[in-house]
Amino acid sequence: MADVLVLGGTGRTGRGVADALARDGLQVVLVGRDGNRLREAAGGHGHRTLVAAGVREVADTVRAVRPAVVVNTVGPFTATAGPVVDACLAAGSDYVDLANDLAAVSRLLARHAEAERAGRTLVTGAGFGVAATEGVVVRLCRDGARTGRRAERVRVDMVPSLALQAGRLGDALAGTLVEGLPGVPGGRRFQGRRFAGGRLVAAPVGGAPRALVTPDGDRVVTASMPLGELLAAHRASGAPFVEAASSEVPTGALARIALPPAANLLAVGPLRRFAARRLAAVEFRARSAPRVSSWGHAHVRWQDGTSAEGWSRLPEAQAATVAVCAETTRRLARGEGRPGARTPVASFGPELITSVGGEFVDGPSRPDARVDVGGGRGRR
Ligand SMILES: NC(=O)c1ccc[n+]([C@@H]2O[C@H](COP(=O)([O-])OP(=O)(O)OC[C@H]3O[C@@H](n4cnc5c(N)ncnc54)[C@H](OP(=O)(O)O)[C@@H]3O)[C@@H](O)[C@H]2O)c1
Structure with missing residues (x-):
């Protein structure tokens, strides 16, 4: 079973986060829309890869794989976060994204009570x-x-x-x-x-x-x-x-x-x-x-x-964005998340920075x- 699905696994941030997590021994699956680019991104790091063309297919993949954590690096997050979070709450997965625009961050934070009820942790704004x-x-x-x-x-x-x-x-x-x-x-x-x-x-x-x-x-x-x-x-x-x-x-x-x-x-x-x-x-x-x-x-x-x-x-x-996102994911994979929807420091305190x-x-x-x-x- 995969510990972490990285959506946008061919991207700058997705690759960096996946490699950092794999160095810690986590099982990472890169998800993307192009098999060749995915294989290239997986390179010598040993990540598995899964092709999922659109956000619906990605959500189906999350439901099928049921990973511990889903890392979403595919913007605009106003379009991708909703269906992916739905899938995470159904699959029992925690969720991290890189959103930094007000619309996406506020929408994700508005799902706090729903995440609490599902016993899952959602973290948005996990970047520099x-x-x-x-x-x-x-x-x-x-x-x-x-x-x-x-x-x-x-x-x-x-x-x-x-x-x-x-x-x-x-x-x-x-x-x-x-x-x-x-x-x-x-x-x-x-x-x-x-x-x-x-x-x-x-x-x-x-x-x-x-x-x-x-x-x-x-x-x-x-x-x-x-x-x-x-x-x-x-x-x-x-x-x-x-x-x-x-x-x-x-x-x-x-x-x-x-x-x-x-x-x-x-x-x-x-x-x-x-x-x-x-x-x-x-x-x-x-x-x-x-x-x-x-x-x-x-x-x-x-x-x-x-x-x-x-x-x-x-x-x-x-590098700071990759580090913040990877550390947030690591902590969630270790089961340290509190159910609810929060930003990274609200989730793990300012010590996350140090x-x-x-x-x-x-x-x-x-x-x-x-x-x-x-x-x-x-x-x-
Ligand atoms: N919060 C922060 O501090 C912070 C910092 C950096 C980045 N970000 C945000 O994080 C996101 C990723 O940044 P990045 O620099 O890593 O970007 P990037 O290198 O361009 O990577 C984007 C990834 O998303 C995939 N993608 C793009 N459009 C897609 C679509 N329509 N369907 C499926 N996959 C799609 C790309 O796949 P392909 O290979 O198939 O194109 C690629 O894997 C951006 O939205 C950016 O605004 C936030």
């Missing part, structure tokens, strides 16, 4: 950004709770250091980027989001830019991006005002003007499909990681007006880091 930022928020809020403080305002920033392999961007990532926020309350489908007064409200993509200096001295600018980090930080802190930002959002003056209308254009179906096809075909040239480390950052303002700040340091972002070689760096940013580059002041 959600785990890196959530880990810092949980630690800061634990410390705050010891002195009776409650969080009022939280901002999280994800600062991935991403090396690129030469190749196409691919359908999964392009679909995830373009599919937007179907069904997420608080704004239009292609607007950003933040929490205000405990509710999701609209926020401009690329808004609230802020300059930060990492503990290594790297200067970055982060800006608003409606990612799974936002939900994870809100749930971890209970703060009524939360915003999530990323250093991957273009923040120049032109980008600030162009991003909101460009996002609006994606609301038009044919344009969205055209954009997804063009994006999937984009060829990357190999690029080395721009910084030594990837960082998660959080700033918490307490109800008493004081604040706290901290960082998590992780390796190159794709168990994958990350570290927390407490304390405020360097003094020159708190430069607001416009748009962020007065809104929170």
Whole structure:
């Protein structure tokens, strides 16, 4: 019997996770839509392979194999997670995915009670950004709770250091980027989001830019991006005002003007499909990681007006995603999951970060880091 089914077993993340799990002695089956690519991906690692062309076939495979854990790396997760989770709950399998968009993460978390009833664990957002930022928020809020403080305002920033392999961007990532926020309350489908007064409200993509200096001295600018980090930080802190930002959002003056209308254009179906096809075909040239480390950052303002700040340091972002996903899967395969639907750090605590070689760096940013580059002041 297989311990773990890896859906998208030919992909960058699927292959990395499968190889990491096999090194621990777990029986891994790679699932994909093309037998030749699967055999190539299985290579010398000894993984079994199964061809399943569409999401229905994948769900049937899960029901037939009944593995301990299913790892889903096939985006857009708004399309794939639902049927696969149905199959997992029926088969008695735990589930992990790499979703990082608000729509997919919120839909998965909404299945908490159902997962509890089935006695199964569902983990979404098992990649770099959600785990890196959530880990810092949980630690800061634990410390705050010891002195009776409650969080009022939280901002999280994800600062991935991403090396690129030469190749196409691919359908999964392009679909995830373009599919937007179907069904997420608080704004239009292609607007950003933040929490205000405990509710999701609209926020401009690329808004609230802020300059930060990492503990290594790297200067970055982060800006608003409606990612799974936002939900994870809100749930971890209970703060009524939360915003999530990323250093991957273009923040120049032109980008600030162009991003909101460009996002609006994606609301038009044919344009969205055209954009997804063009994006999937984009060829990357190999690029080395721009910084030594990837960082998660959080700033918490307490109800008493004081604040706290901290960082998590992780390796190159794709390696960090593979490590977080593999460690989450390993723990589920060992039967350490709690029934329900959660994000990775909510499932296993901030120690998940240190168990994958990350570290927390407490304390405020360097003094020159708190430069607001416009748009962020007065809104929170
Ligand atoms: N949360 C995070 O931090 C994080 C980090 C990295 C990636 N991600 C997300 O994880 C997903 C995978 O990323 P990746 O970099 O590993 O992508 P990738 O290298 O392009 O791999 C995608 C995999 O999905 C399969 N696939 C794509 N479209 C499919 C379809 N319609 N039906 C069946 N299989 C399909 C591909 O199979 P073929 O070989 O047959 O094309 C491939 O195995 C993306 O959605 C990305 O957004 C999240």
